[in-house]
Each structure stands twice: as C-alpha cells, then as structure tokens.
Amino acid sequence: MKAFTILEGLVAPLDRANVDTDAIIPKQFLKSIKRSGFGPNLFDEWRYRDHGEPGMDNASRPLNPDFVLNAERYRGAQILLTRQNFGCGSSREHAPWALEDYGFRALIGPSFADIFFNNCFKNGLLPIVLPEAVVDGLFSQCLANEGFRLKIDLREQTVSATDGSVLSFEVDAFRKECLLNGWDDIGLTLRHAEKIRAFEAQRKVEHPYFFA
Amino acid sequence: MQAQTLYEKLWSSHVVHQESDGTALIYIDRHLVHEVTSPQAFEGLKLAGRAPWRVSSIVATADHNTPTDHWDQGIQDPVSRQQVETLDANIRTVGALAYFPFKDQRQGIVHVIGPENGATLPGMTVVCGDSHTSTHGAFACLAHGIGTSEVEHVLATQCLLQKKSKTMLVKVEGELAEGVTAKDVVLAVIGRIGTAGGTGYAIEFGGSTIRGLSMEGRMTICNMAIEAGARAGMVAVDDVTIEYLRGRPYAPKDAHWEQAVTYWRTLISDEGARFDKVIEIDAAGLLPQVTWGTSPEMVTDILGRVPNPASVQDPVRREGMERALSYMGLVADTPLNEVEIDQVFIGSCTNSRIEDLREAAAVARGRRKSDRVKRVLVVPGSGLVKRQAEAEGLHEIFVAAGFEWREPGCSMCLAMNADRLLPGERCASTSNRNFEGRQGNGGRTHLVSPAMAAAAAVTGHFVDVRTFERLAEDGA
Numbered sequence: 001m002k003a004f005t006i007l008e009g010l011v012a013p014l015d016r017a018n019v020d021t022d023a024i025i026p027k028q029f030l031k032s033i034k035r036s037g038f039g040p041n042l043f044d045e046w047r048y049r050d051h052g053e054p055g056m057d058n059a060s061r062p063l064n065p066d067f068v069l070n071a072e073r074y075r076g077a078q079i080l081l082t083r084q085n086f087g088c089g090s091s092r093e094h095a096p097w098a099l100e101d102y103g104f105r106a107l108i109g110p111s112f113a114d115i116f117f118n119n120c121f122k123n124g125l126l127p128i129v130l131p132e133a134v135v136d137g138l139f140s141q142c143l144a145n146e147g148f149r150l151k152i153d154l155r156e157q158t159v160s161a162t163d164g165s166v167l168s169f170e171v172d173a174f175r176k177e178c179l180l181n182g183w184d185d186i187g188l189t190l191r192h193a194e195k196i197r198a199f200e201a202q203r204k205v206e207h208p209y210f211f212a
Numbered sequence: 213m214q215a216q217t218l219y220e221k222l223w224s225s226h227v228v229h230q231e232s233d234g235t236a237l238i239y240i241d242r243h244l245v246h247e248v249t250s251p252q253a254f255e256g257l258k259l260a261g262r263a264p265w266r267v268s269s270i271v272a273t274a275d276h277n278t279p280t281d282h283w284d285q286g287i288q289d290p291v292s293r294q295q296v297e298t299l300d301a302n303i304r305t306v307g308a309l310a311y312f313p314f315k316d317q318r319q320g321i322v323h324v325i326g327p328e329n330g331a332t333l334p335g336m337t338v339v340c341g342d343s344h345t346s347t348h349g350a351f352a353c354l355a356h357g358i359g360t361s362e363v364e365h366v367l368a369t370q371c372l373l374q375k376k377s378k379t380m381l382v383k384v385e386g387e388l389a390e391g392v393t394a395k396d397v398v399l400a401v402i403g404r405i406g407t408a409g410g411t412g413y414a415i416e417f418g419g420s421t422i423r424g425l426s427m428e429g430r431m432t433i434c435n436m437a438i439e440a441g442a443r444a445g446m447v448a449v450d451d452v453t454i455e456y457l458r459g460r461p462y463a464p465k466d467a468h469w470e471q472a473v474t475y476w477r478t479l480i481s482d483e484g485a486r487f488d489k490v491i492e493i494d495a496a497g498l499l500p501q502v503t504w505g506t507s508p509e510m511v512t513d514i515l516g517r518v519p520n521p522a523s524v525q526d527p528v529r530r531e532g533m534e535r536a537l538s539y540m541g542l543v544a545d546t547p548l549n550e551v552e553i554d555q556v557f558i559g560s561c562t563n564s565r566i567e568d569l570r571e572a573a574a575v576a577r578g579r580r581k582s583d584r585v586k587r588v589l590v591v592p593g594s595g596l597v598k599r600q601a602e603a604e605g606l607h608e609i610f611v612a613a614g615f616e617w618r619e620p621g622c623s624m625c626l627a628m629n630a631d632r633l634l635p636g637e638r639c640a641s642t643s644n645r646n647f648e649g650r651q652g653n654g655g656r657t658h659l660v661s662p663a664m665a666a667a668a669a670v671t672g673h674f675v676d677v678r679t680f681e682r683l684a685e686d687g688a
C-alpha cells in the first residue's frame with residue numbers, strides 16, 4: 001500500500017448526498033479480475049453521455065459537460081469534497097480502486113458509509129470526516145475560488161487552506177499508523193499468528209461443530 | 213455478570229487480539245466466496261506467496277454473473293465467463309468446505325445457499341465480499357460484508373481487523389396485517405431511520421413481530437440492515453432458528469447437535485442489556501410499502517403519494533428528491549397505486565426463498581400478467597429453492613400467469629448478466645436497491661414485497677395487495 005503523509009492538492013466538489021457505489025463504479029466494470037484500470041470509468045454514468053461497457057476506448061467517448069469532474073478547473077484534482085453518506089451500497093472495493101486510479105488520494109465529507117470507509121484505508125485513500133457546517137464552508141470556498149487547494153497532514157491530523165485556516169480531524173490511531181507507513185495489514189496480522197493459532201485451537205475444543 | 217447484548221456476546225467471543233485504540237483482530241468462522249469480489253484477493257495471496265489459513269471455512273458459489281436461462285449454452289458474455297472460470301480455478305487450487313459452481317444443483321445466491329445448507333450457524337462470525345452478508349445475522353451470527361482486501365486478509369489470516377460497533381435495538385411490536393410482510397417491515401424501518409441511520413451500529417431486530425417471523429422473513433429483514441447503513445443486523449436465537457437448522461447438511465449432528473443447541477440458546481440479549489440506541493416500530497398499523505425514489509429510504513405506503521419536494525425545507529434533501537423524481541420519471545403528488553410498470557422482478561437475496569415464492573404464487577394463482585407488463589421474471593434464490601418450488605407446483609402457477617420461471621442467481625437484482633431493464637423502464641422489484649442504473653442503465657426500480665410485485669404484475673400498476681382476493685387452489 002502507498003504511504004500517506006502529506007498531501008497538497010486541488011479540490012473538486014461533488015455536491016450530492018448518498019452517492020452510492022453503483023454510481024461510483026457501475027456494475028459492468030466489476031467483471032474485471034484486475035485491481036487497476038477503473039479510473040476512466042469512475043462515475044461512468046454521470047461522466048459520459050453514452051453507456052459505458054468494459055473494453056471501450058474511454059478517451060473517445062462523449063463527455064457530459066454538466067458533470068463537475070469534467071470541468072477544466074477540476075482537472076487533476078486529488079481531493080474530493082463529498083456530502084453525507086458517501087459510498088453507501090455495496091462492499092465493492094472497486095469503488096476506492098476507481099477513485100484512487102482516477103487520481104484522488106483523499107475525500108472530505110460529513111459522513112461515509114461503513115464498508116466503503118474501511119475499504120479506503122486499505123488502498124491508501126484517506127477519508128476525512130468533518131462537521132456538516134465545516135464541509136458546507138469548504139464547498140462554498142471551493143466553488144468561489146478557482147484553483148482551490150487544501151493541504152492535508154495526516155501526522156498532524158490537519159487540513160489547511162491557503163488562507164491560513166487550519167481544521168483538525170479525527171482518525172483511528174491504528175489506521176493512521178498503517179497509512180503513514182504504508183503497512184500491509186496482512187503482514188501486521190501475521191505477527192499475531194501464534195495467538196490466532198491458540199485461539200483457533202481453543203475454539204475447536206469449545207465449539208467443535210464450527211470446524212466440521 | 214453484567215447484562216450483555218447479543219452483539220456484545222458475539223463480539224467478545226471472537227476477539228483474538230486488541231490494539232490500544234480498540235482495533236481488534238476478530239476470528240472468522242465462515243468465509244463465503246463468490247466470483248466478483250474474490251479474484252483480486254486470490255491473486256494477491258498468490259503474489260505474496262501466502263497459503264490460505266483454513267480452507268474448511270470457505271463456502272463458495274458463482275451467482276452474480278451467471279445467466280438465468282439457456283444453461284445448456286453456458287455463459288455467453290466472455291468477461292463474465294472469465295470471472296466465473298477464475299473462481300473455478302481458484303477453488304480448485306485452494307480448496308473449500310463446499311463449492312457450488314455454475315449449474316450445480318445447489319448453486320445459488322451466496323446468501324441463500326449458506327443458510328439452507330446449514331453452513332451459517334448461530335454464534336459464528338460470517339463474512340463475504342458482499343454487503344448483503346448481513347442476511348446471515350438472522351441466525352444470531354455476527355455477519356457482515358467486507359471488501360476485497362479484507363477477503364484476502366481473511367484468506368491469509370482467518371481474521372479481520374475491526375472496531376466494535378455501537379448497538380441499536382429495532383423493536384418491532386404487533387401483529388402484521390394479512391398481505392404485510394417482512395419486506396414491508398424493513399422498508400418501513402429504513403424509511404424511518406434513513407439509509408445512514410444505522411451507520412456505525414450493529415442492529416438487533418427484536419420484538420413480537422420479529423419473533424413471529426419465519427427464518428425466511430428474518431433473513432429478509434437482516435438482508436436490508438445494510439440499506440439502513442448498518443454492516444450487521446441480527447436476530448436472537450429461538451425455537452424457530454433451531455428448528456430451521458435441524459438436519460441441514462452442514463449443521464451439527466448427534467452429540468454435537470445437543471452441545472450446539474445448548475450454546476445457541478445463550479445467544480440472546482440478556483434481560484436489561486443496554487443498547488446505545490433503541491427504535492420502536494408499531495407493526496400493527498403497517499401497510500404494504502413501495503419505494504418511489506433512488507434510495508431505499510425514499511419509501512411510502514401503497515396508499516401514499518409521490519412526495520412533493522416543494523414541501524421540504526432542507527436544500528440538500530430537496531435537491532436529492534428532485535433529482536430522484538426526475539430520474540424516476542414521476543410527478544409529485546401522484547398516488548402510488550396509479551404508477552404503471554413495465555417489468556417485474558421477483559428474486560434476489562432479499563426475497564427469493566421458498567416462502568417468498570409461495571407468497572408471490574398465492575397472488576398469481578389463477579390470474580394472468582397484465583398486457584402492459586413486458587416481462588415478469590421469477591428467479592429462485594438457489595437450485596434447492598427451485599426444486600422445492602417445482603415440487604409444490606409453484607412454477608406451474610407462474611408459467612400459467614405468463615411469468616418466466618428462471619434458473620437461480622442474482623439476475624436483475626444488479627443486472628450483471630443479461631437480465632436487465634432498458635432505459636426508462638419501470639420495474640416492481642423484490643430486491644434491495646433502487647439506485648440509479650442498478651437494474652440496468654436508466655432503469656427505474658421500485659422496491660416491494662413478493663406479494664406486491666405479483667399483484668403489480670397482474671394489474672400493470674402498483675396496487676394494495678390486501679385488497680386482492682387469494683383465489684383458492686382449485687382456481688375457484
């Protein structure tokens with residue numbers, strides 16, 4: 001996993017509540033057996049005017065000029081501003097894969113759906129929860145100022161704007177450590193292999209019927 | 213000892229290790245695997261040179277991509293076929309407790325086959341790379357969906373990194389009116405607490421209404437816990453749970469059965485256990501529910517009208533409603549029972565079990581699909597459900613009504629296979645998600661119970677199934 005320490009990047013605003021995983025990456029792209037290459041189909045149904053299928057040449061498809069990420073001023077954005085309950089719906093990790101592949105490294109919103117939130121951390125994508133009113137403020141600033149950028153410092157747990165304002169955010173200590181170091185969860189867990197084995201042996205004694 | 217909730221009992225009995233910030237390693241008893249979210253996990257495992265920890269925890273099937281007709285022709289779509297073949301190859305290499313591949317008699321939707329084979333047992337932790345894993349909580353399991361990185365993590369370590377959830381009790385009391393089902397209860401719950409209402413919580417469903425439901429009904433309710441934002445939903449063990457499991461292929465036998473039942477009886481929330489939140493729902497006055505928008509919380513009852521965004525103060529909510537109505541092609545204030553439909557889908561892990569098919573058949577019996585309805589798909593949840601339904605003659609009722617009787621799978625729940633809506637088509641669906649494009653690009657989904665879906669199929673529009681006379685078996 002890519003480590004996440006400090007990110008200074010362009011911000012794009014996605015002004016919709018309850019953006020679901022079917023919208024983030026429609027199901028036809030879930031047929032891939034790979035982990036990469038989902039970026040061109042991020043928000044596919046909103047982003048293009050035609051219907052997307054795997055294997056199409058996305059570069060030649062007609063763009064929907066009304067979709068915010070197609071606006072020139074948001075090209076190259078690395079931080080996505082979202083509304084409440086972003087990422088609701090399925091457990092598909094293709095959603096964070098698509099966001100990451102597109103170029104996003106962080107998301108800022110008032111709330112995220114549980115499974116999606118968790119999946120982000122496994123892919124070096126930092127979801128930041130800030131109070132609704134604060135997110136509202138960021139939306140206004142972002143819309144009012146072309147080229148609006150933010151700096152996210154994970155170690156310090158701060159989001160700072162170029163006008164000098166600094167917001168702080170919460171993050172689980174364990175997830176933070178993993179992200180800062182780019183640690184692989186499985187490697188970490190296997191340090192406890194002995195404990196897992198002991199637990200399993202005990203469980204087999206107490207509940208043999210779970211091991212049939 | 214302090215009174216504990218069911219969730220707390222399940223949680224504490226699976227903690228292998230805990231970090232100082234509360235992140236815990238949870239032991240996983242059952243790992244359900246399907247073709248869409250597993251290929252990258254198996255590949256990751258192989259690339260890292262890791263062996264799976266305990267393959268006897270794995271139960272696998274192919275369901276999302278598989279066609280529901282012309283099985284003799286195999287899987288036509290090459291991309292889907294590759295995904296299913298990849299699962300075949302992975303399970304062949306790695307092994308599993310059980311694998312029900314495409315065309316197997318016991319193949320089916322992963323959340324239907326786990327319980328019906330007794331592979332889902334009370335007291336287990338159950339995970340699957342699929343958000344509707346919450347379904348299995350109906351058996352007093354700690355069951356939830358995980359992402360593909362976590363699928364790999366479970367394969368490699370038999371554990372999951374988790375933080376303890378808060379607890380919510382949704383207490384449903386009262387007797388359901390004839391024609392009102394578990395699906396209506398859960399839609400009403402989501403309408404009440406919203407699609408983010410359960411975020412961060414594990415929901416226990418309790419109360420006399422829930423205790424009065426069959427396991428099928430309880431699975432329908434827990435299935436949609438995720439639609440309320442909760443990763444896990446659950447119901448305490450009682451006689452209904454135990455009787456359902458008796459004699460199932462992977463359920464414990466003989467002395468183990470007795471031992472298991474003694475343990476299972478403890479899987480209830482203790483008297484006086486404290487929940488972080490309690491929601492009370494009166495089921496007695498509940499009417500059949502229909503969604504009108506593009507999120508399961510956008511729901512009303514069959515006597516209601518499409519809501520009017522002009523009456524909503526909050527601008528974000530109002531815009532969301534306006535967008536939903538425009539996508540759904542609906543005019544504010546239209547009575548729901550005047551909304552006409554083009555297709556009907558009876559199936560999915562929410563409503564494709566035998567009881568669901570019986571309810572739909574009871575309405576369809578002796579009637580015919582409306583001429584304005586293009587197609588009615590009935591897709592059983594598994595090969596076993598299909599055979600049971602055929603043994604009961606339900607398929608003949610459906611076929612006589614002009615419905616299509618299909619092979620098992622996810623089908624038009626998410627339209628990854630050939631079953632899908634065309635742009636602008638409106639569907640009465642027994643599935644769990646009415647998101648934009650879910651059942652096909654531009655398709656419009658209304659979530660309802662199986663009885664309501666069948667009633668809509670025969671009238672051509674939504675209708676209050678309670679006003680439907682159930683024709684007797686002889687067709688009189």
Ligand code: SF4
Pocket residue numbers: 275276321322323342344560561562621622625626643644
């Ligand atoms: S039936 Fe639908 S919701 Fe259930 S597992 Fe299949 S695709 Fe997912």
